[in-house]
Amino acid sequence: MEFVGKSVNRVDGIKKVTGSLKYVDDIKMHGMLYAAVKRSIYPHAKIINIDITKAKKLKGVVDIVIGKDFPKRVGLYLEDKTFLAVDKVRYRGEGVAAVVAKTEELAHKAVDLIEVEYEELPAVTSGVEGLKEDAPLVHPDLDKYKWAPIFFPKEGTNISNHYKLRKGNIDKGFENADIVIENDFYIPHVQHVPIENHSAIAKMDAEGFLTVWASCQSPFAVRQALSVAFDIPLNKLRVISPAVGGGFGGKAGTTLEGIVIPLAMRTNGKPVKLTYSREDEFVNSFVRQGLHARIKTGAKKDGKIVAVKNEFIWDGGAYTEYGVNIAKAAGYASTGPYDIENVHSDSICVYTNHPVGGPFRGFGMCEIHFAIEQNMDIVADKLNIDKVKIRKINGLKPGGVTATGEQLDVCGLQECLDEVVKDIEYYKKEESNEPNKVRAKGIAFGFKAPSMPNNVASSAIIKINEDGTLHLLxxxxxxxxxxxxxxxxxxxxxxxxxxxxITIKTGDTDHTPYEWQTVASRITYCAGNAIKLACEDAKNQLLELAQIKLGIYKRDLELKDGNIVSKIYPDKKVSISELSLGLSMPDGSGIHGPIIGRGSFIPPNIRDADKLTGLGDKPVAFWTFGCQGVEIEVDIETGKIKVLNVASCFDVGKVINPKLIEGQVEGAIVQGLGTALFEELILKDGKVLNPNFVDYKIPTFDDMPKMIIKFVENAEETGPFGARGIGEPSMVPAAPAIANAVYNALGIRINSLPITSEKILKALKK
Amino acid sequence: MKYKINFNLNNEEIEHYIDPNRTLLNMIREDFDLTGAKEGCGAGECGACTVLLDGKPVNACLVLAIEVEGKDILTVEGLSPGNKLDELQISFIENAALQCGYCTPGMVMTAKALLKENNNPTEEEVKEALSGNLCRCTGYKKIIKAVMDIVEKGKH
Structure with a gap:
């Protein structure tokens, strides 16, 4: 192939290295006004009264809205949220009122003048607590909400989704096991930490047309939610995403867009901007949900695992319109990438009075694999079986069956394992030169499917210009x-x-065609397929015209270097530019008109899982499998862990751009390293205690390990050129691989993230 | 009350009036529309706002605008005048040393300052110089490669 599989330079490289790309916060408009948000100081409280009189009197304040002004609930999968709290606040930091003023400073001053009277309510501060019978209810009206029928909220409780998986005979499975072990794990909330904080601008014109510029991953999903919340028809609502300075899922849904819109409706056509501070980003955008995981495993002496019973309790936060699907996705993947006959899983999304849980790179998989992959090492040790071998025995292979009962035709997991074992030199023992430092290696599997509705749609348009260049929309x-x-x-x-x-144009709901969302590691696959179809459509139109022009049947024509060329007589050709506006006939007339290719795509044949058993033979588009190995060095005096080497290998089907995919995996490894070693949103009584870079560290240059990145290419039959997604899967094994190396170094199991020096020292003292 | 300040911005002599409480970052972004420098944290922790002040990298969010009186400011926009990319910018593109691009201008400016000071840094020195610049996308490896490639080329 000429272009696929090549390390082409980024097409957006120049505008990024020169700083000329305008992200939302870089956009200035004439008459721009600024918004600020009054936020709750309680994690759970009734709103008794909001007094805006003083704030409204402040000179320079244009208007103020409160939740009651726009009480309609919205949500991607479960309509449980309003953009400003209406009757009560459900997390500390939730917006209760928003001000628009002439300057940012004035808007903040006005916010301070808003007086809110609350009646504090008891708060739910963990998923496990939220499940207790006497737990306060975060959403007492849950039964009145609307949700997609694939989710199972339970009225009168804090459960917003309970996915159950029942496969085989779990009791019999445990009876037949030689050993049964049970382990608990805890994964705290973390934050995406894009370097660009959320930002949005809204502007309404005299005809009632609303334009929103948002740093968002999914302009169409944003348009849909805003349309519902504010009763704006889709033809009058335009969402533009000019650039996104890092998303990782945090910019997938809607957050601050719903705050600027109602303000922009009251400013007589003036644009309103709201940009989050770093503190806002940590508390008031999305966070990764916390997880309590319990895994019970039954295994035979020979290493074969025969039964898995697990329970995932998700601390979903105040609103779980998006989080319900994380619970479901985790349920589908609940055994990890292993072929296990008897499975009993419960994945429960629980409302708490914590910041809003949402999609984060890996979408449940990073969290559950921290438990599953440590558990696998524990089982291996208990059986006295090598940790690679236990993965060879139980790991999925072609022909194997997933937790939901899906049989796999293609699965490169074992090849990835072999590669990683080799690259990390798993069996070679390394010694540190320093007496207080211990080195060890660890491995972990990871897998993930795109966690998306079955019938998500993508589309693309290709326009051929008069000179044979293209616009790709x-x-x-x-x-x-x-x-x-x-x-x-x-x-x-x-x-x-x-x-x-080729010039690619993206992210403008008025001018670029529908795409569900940029999430779920689905873009190369879904949008890639739509683009492939659009190009094939354009190609077919060109061939149709060329066969008339050249008098050669289109079967014998091909596209080459901007021409349509005879495969048999290469000197017979017509240029794409000549046909771009249609074909001119010998008599001077013309036919066809401009070449515009159209492509629409929905992943084929994905079907709902059974409502009672959770089983499904094709519940996802594809699975991306892989493995990561690490070598770490632990300082037993300080407890500090340094990740020295990482080897990663994933079966991506087809590498489209080697240097870009490598960069994506490197980024995932280091992001995973951060969650493994130091990232945690520290929550106390519903308050985030570390919403800044001093107290919440993300990896820096100093933390970067040496990395060997490899790929296996077993084609995904339905993928463009065989490609499947990689953005998220590559982060999944990062944390458990490090945790397993810690055990191999010190013989201690750290069952909760992050694996801090304090935890290491405390465990060593025991 | 606004104060009059004079400074050199991307090789242009500027006379400007500014409120004393405004930061250098706010001034270059709002008054001069030089939005390559970004505000990632507003607290000097992320480096996304890095510009060169008399050749030294600074977090523009921590510098008061009035402090630049008589000084030279170089922003990423001044690094590639007239659409001619700096060799470091080319190296970033060729090495895929950027992803979302939000930290990139700050990263490029910090690296530029290092190379101006020391045209033969070791990998460790590059890491150290850039350690105040956060990137959430790349995992840093390709950024180091982009800088080291320039160092290597300089040796020939």
Missing amino acids: TSAQDIGQGSDTVLTQIASEILSIPPEK
Whole structure:
């Protein structure tokens, strides 16, 4: 292939290295006004009264809205949220009123003048607590909410979704086991920490057309939610995502867009901007849900695992419109990438009075694998079986069956394991030169499927310009992962036109075609397929015209270097540019008109799982499998862990751009390292205690390990050129691989993240 | 009350009036529309707002605008005048040393300052110089490679 599989430079490289790309907060408009939000000081409280009189009198304040002004509930999967609290606040930091003023400073001053009277309510501060019978109810009206029928909220409780998986005979499975062990794990809340904080601008014109500029991953999903919340027809609501400075899921749903819109409706056409501070980003955007995981495993002496019973209790936070699907996705994947006959899983999303849980790179998989992959090592040790071997015995293979009962035709997991064992030199014992330092290695599997509704849609348009260059229109968003480049390469390959002759346009609901969301590691696959189809459509139109022009049947024609060329007589050709506006006939008339290719795509044949058993033979588009190995060094005097080496290998089906995919995996490894060693949103009585970079550390240059990145390419039959997603899966094994290395170094099991020096020292003292 | 200040911004002499409480970052972004420098934290912790002040990298969010009186400011926009990319910018593109791009201008400016000071840094020195710049996308490896490539090229 000419363009696919090549390390093409990023098509958005120049505008990014020069700083000329305008992100939302960089946009200035004439007459711009600024918003600020009054936020709750309680995690759970009734709103008795909001007094805005003083604030409204402040000179420069244009208007103020409160939750009651727009009480309609919205949500992606479960309609449980309003953009400002209406009757009560459900987390500390929830917006109760929003001000628009001439300057940011004035808006903040006005916010301070708003007086809110609360009646404090007892708060739910963990998922486990939220399940107790006497727990305060975060959403007492849950039964009145609307939700997609694939979710199972339980009225009169804090359960917003309870996914159950029942496969085989669990009791018999345990009876037949030689050993049964049970382990508990805890994964705290973390935050995405994109370097760009959320930002949005809204502007309404005299005809009632509303335009929103948002740093969002999914302009169409944002448009849909805003349309419902504010009763704006879709043809009058335009969402533009000009650039996204890092998303990782945090910018997937709707957050502050719903705050600027009602304000923009009251400013007589003036635009309203709201940009989150770093503290806002930590508390008031999305966070990764906390998880309590319990895994009970039954295994035979020979290493075969025969039964798994597990319980995942998710601390979903105040609103779980998005989080319910994390619980479901975790349920589908509840055994990890292992072939196990008897499975009994409960994955429960619980409302708490914590910041709002939402999608975060890995979507449940990073969290459950921290438990599953440590548990696998524990089982191996208990059986006195090698940790690679136990994964060989139980790990999925072609023909194997997943937890939901899906049989796999393709699965490169074992190949990835072999590669990682080799690259990390798993069996080679390394010694530190320093007496207080211990080195060890650890491995972990990871797998993930795109966690999305079955019938999510993508579309693309390809327009051929008069000179044979192209415009590619899609609403897949480049949030850093490199989709602009990879999708351009796909178009290049089909139409045999180099990337520099293609301009990709994204993220404008008025002008670029529908794309569900840029999430779930689905863009190369879903948008890539739509683009492939659009290009094939354009190609077919070109061939139809060329066969008339050249008098050669289209079967014998191909696209090459901007021409349609005879495969048999290469000198017979017509240029794409000549056909771009249609074909001119010898008599001077013309036919067809401009070449515009159209592609629409929905992943084929994904079906709902059974409502009672959770079983399904095709519940997801595909699984991406892989493995990570690490070598660490622990200082037993300080407890400090240094990750020295990492080897990663994933079966991605087809590498479209080697240097970009490598970069994506490197980023995932280091992000995973952060969650493993130091990232935690510290919550006390519902309050985030560390919403800044001093107290919440993310990895820096100093933390970077040496990395060996490899790929296996067993084609995904339905993927463009065989490709499947990688953005999230590559982070999944990072934390458990490190945890397993810690055990191999010191013989201590740290069952909760992050694995801090304090935890190591405390465990060593025992 | 606004104060009059004079400074050199991207090789242009500027006379400007500014409130004493405004930061350098706020001034270059709002008054001069130089939005390459970003506010990632507003507390000098992330480096996304890095510009060069008399050749030294500073967090523009921590510098008061009035402090730049008589000084030279170089922002990422001044690094590539007239669409001609700096070799470091080219190296970032070729090494795929950027993803979302939000930290990139700050990263490039910090690296530029290092190379101006020391045209033959070791990998460790590059890491140390850049350790105040946070990136959440790349895992840093390719950024180091982008800088080291320039160092290597300089040796020939």
